Amino acid sequence: MIRNALGSLLGLIGATAAVWSPFRAWYDDRRGRDYRIEELFSAAGITAEPAALFGSLLLPCAFAALLTLAAIVLRSRLLMGLAGILVLGFAVLWMVRQGQAAGELSVGADGRGLGDGLANAFGGGALLLLAAIVMRGRPRRPRDRDLPLRDTPEPHPTPTHPETPVPPPPEHP
Numbered sequence: 001m002i003r004n005a006l007g008s009l010l011g012l013i014g015a016t017a018a019v020w021s022p023f024r025a026w027y028d029d030r031r032g033r034d035y036r037i038e039e040l041f042s043a044a045g046i047t048a049e050p051a052a053l054f055g056s057l058l059l060p061c062a063f064a065a066l067l068t069l070a071a072i073v074l075r076s077r078l079l080m081g082l083a084g085i086l087v088l089g090f091a092v093l094w095m096v097r098q099g100q101a102a103g104e105l106s107v108g109a110d111g112r113g114l115g116d117g118l119a120n121a122f123g124g125g126a127l128l129l130l131a132a133i134v135m136r137g138r139p140r141r142p143r144d145r146d147l148p149l150r151d152t153p154e155p156h157p158t159p160t161h162p163e164t165p166v167p168p169p170p171e172h173p
Helices: 002-023 058-074 077-102 116-134
Strands: 025-027
Touching (some): 025 077, 058 077, 058 116
């Protein structure tokens, strides 16, 4: 139970960081909400055109947050891991497409280059994966093949103490 609670807390923190990341600068003081999600998959690549809020990088991050909430309610390690992979996957895909558009990726102290929004996305995705590892998940129910058969007779009793005599098995005529 403690592992599920700790994993849920880590998942909530990771989902919060992921959803917050599009509102921070990703590259050259351009926020993640300014990048259209279609630009990641089109041949034109990343352009200077602004994006609608739910047509931006906020969409996969918000979907990952919904997956995280479902994972917490269902105590599902799989859903938590998928949320982390989704956030990290879109962050890496954005980096590849931004690198193709700019010709290089740089980190600068003057607000130029990679920003803290991208760091929030990577940190949030990593926390979601860590939460999936920490969570214990739901207790497993025994499968039918693991349960004893009810139609078979009880096995012959075995002594628990060496002094206890074992009756002989019944003879069949």
